[in-house]
Amino acid sequence: MPIPAHNRRASRAVAATLSAAGLIALAAAPAAFGDETAPELVIGGIEPVNGVKPGSSFDLSATVANKGTRAAEKVWVSYGVTRGLDFAEVPSNCRTQQVRSYDEMPERWIAVCAFDQVVEPGTVYTPERPLRVEALDRALNDELRVNVWDVDPGADENGTQPVAGTAPAVKLVEGQAGSEGTARVVNVPVSSVNTADYRVTGAALKGSVGDMVKMKVKFINAGPAWILTKQGERSVSVMITPPAGTSVVKRGQFCQAKGKAYVCGMRSLNEGSQETYTFELKIDKRVANAKGQVALSTEARPFDPNKANDKADITLDVTGGEPTGSTGGSANVSGGSAGGLSTAGDDGTTTNGGTLAETGSSTLPITGAAAAAVATGAGMLFIVRRRRTQSPS
Incomplete structure (x- = not known):
């Protein structure tokens, strides 16, 4: 499914500057347009990554939970990494693009994964297979950003044309209760030995x-x-x-x-x-x-x-x-x-x-x-x- 281009102003409203002060969870998303029954999706299960060696890779796991009172009919999870990192393999239900620096945002790679399945309130989900991230030769102090949506976030107009992954598609499966997060977007540091x-x-x-x-x-x-x-x-x-x-x-x-x-x-x-x-x-x-x-x-x-x-x-x-x-x-x-x-x-x-x-x-x-x-x-x-x-x- 193609990721449509979207308005830069709309993207900036949800694209806060990547932070370096450890694990930072931004405010949870409010109910859309005052609808108290709207889904309230949150991300969890992500920790800082330290001591990575350039040329090696690590698995990125995350949880998705719905703290609202209405089910989300479909969800999108967006992964962003700064230029010292890259995605080693990308599932076919995800699309990647390279985004150059603009405003306060550094250059980065973004993978947006679409999960065409219902996320029920009060249930924790996790991708059945973690996303593999590679540390490049230039890696040192990088950052990782994960975001969850109940609408298609679209592509960043400052980026390259999105490209679909070639690895087998992944789906969400029920995870362990108690691992749900509290925020819609999470930033974590990734440090490499370099x-x-x-x-x-x-x-x-x-x-x-x-x-x-x-x-x-x-x-x-x-x-x-x-x-x-x-x-x-x-x-x-x-x-x-x-x-x-x-x-x-x-x-x-x-x-x-x-x-x-x-x-x-x-x-x-x-x-x-x-x-x-x-x-x-x-x-x-x-x-x-x-x-x-x-x-x-x-x-x-x-x-x-x-x-x-x-x-x-x-x-x-x-x-x-x-x-x-x-x-x-x-x-x-x-x-x-x-x-x-x-x-x-x-x-x-x-x-x-x-x-x-x-x-x-x-x-x-x-x-x-x-x-x-x-x-x-x-x-x-x-x-x-x-x-x-x-x-x-």
């Missing part, structure tokens, strides 16, 4: 006094894991200090001035992603042994044990002019655009929580006001949101 290697690269500059030179430095997540940035959490930023004796004519995209340094964000923390920060500098004078630096911010990153590549030098070879003895930071003159940035709070945490995959665009619009607001503190996050209307690839 690492990610954040790296920065420096630059070697050369020119004469009065010259304009370009400085290009990079941030790279060399993987193998991707990083899910969660709402309100601190995340990595890149601190760039140009060499002494230079002034910044144009700062890099996603960068904001902080004293003599610049704090820079990135579009993506996916495995293999990278961000290049291009600055235009003017060589004002020759300073002996002038050297700048690019370095990662200092928040804890237990998933990244390799600290040797967390900082790199920016060297400057100046010809002409008499050298001075100072090796201090450069003058902080910034004439360029900082690009689109997430709004950050005074404690260095993001208020939008979005981490979006690279699109190749030089500027990416974001939702909300104060797009260029800057927070104090080394752990601030500037991550650009993906264009909400971006088509999935």
Whole structure:
């Protein structure tokens, strides 16, 4: 049975942001349109999953119960997993689609399973065969979301065309009483044993006094894991200090001035992603042994044990002019655009929580006001949101 497309506004009303604070059960669904006899379906039997090894799989079991007073003639159970996970096998009564990031929702896979059978009030049911979930090579800290419906939720219009599963169909069977849940939608964390290697690269500059030179430095997540940035959490930023004796004519995209340094964000923390920060500098004078630096911010990153590549030098070879003895930071003159940035709070945490995959665009619009607001503190996050209307690839 095809899953029809549905209105994005309707989907957002039931698609709250995936949470990372352990097991979270959202409010139970109210009776539809004030009908006190409507079915009241709830999900249960789901626990956090820890210590998964990339390449392995685990079984996902769930229960469905009807706390209402009227039977549900048919039910749909929706399973959503973030991009470090995938469905190893999908029953033929389920359809899957890949949904790209939009708003605060991260990229994810969704499987919607239709059960064409009656769910009676006061009875607990469970799929006769659990859904198999696989941890991919990029898995680290992922999330799982399970939802139950008494109407077809349809397909997410930001996703790929839904595809039917090929494994044998499953049905609901009566389960053990007392295992019923209390909410219509449940989010749980899935943690894997994995690492990610954040790296920065420096630059070697050369020119004469009065010259304009370009400085290009990079941030790279060399993987193998991707990083899910969660709402309100601190995340990595890149601190760039140009060499002494230079002034910044144009700062890099996603960068904001902080004293003599610049704090820079990135579009993506996916495995293999990278961000290049291009600055235009003017060589004002020759300073002996002038050297700048690019370095990662200092928040804890237990998933990244390799600290040797967390900082790199920016060297400057100046010809002409008499050298001075100072090796201090450069003058902080910034004439360029900082690009689109997430709004950050005074404690260095993001208020939008979005981490979006690279699109190749030089500027990416974001939702909300104060797009260029800057927070104090080394752990601030500037991550650009993906264009909400971006088509999935």
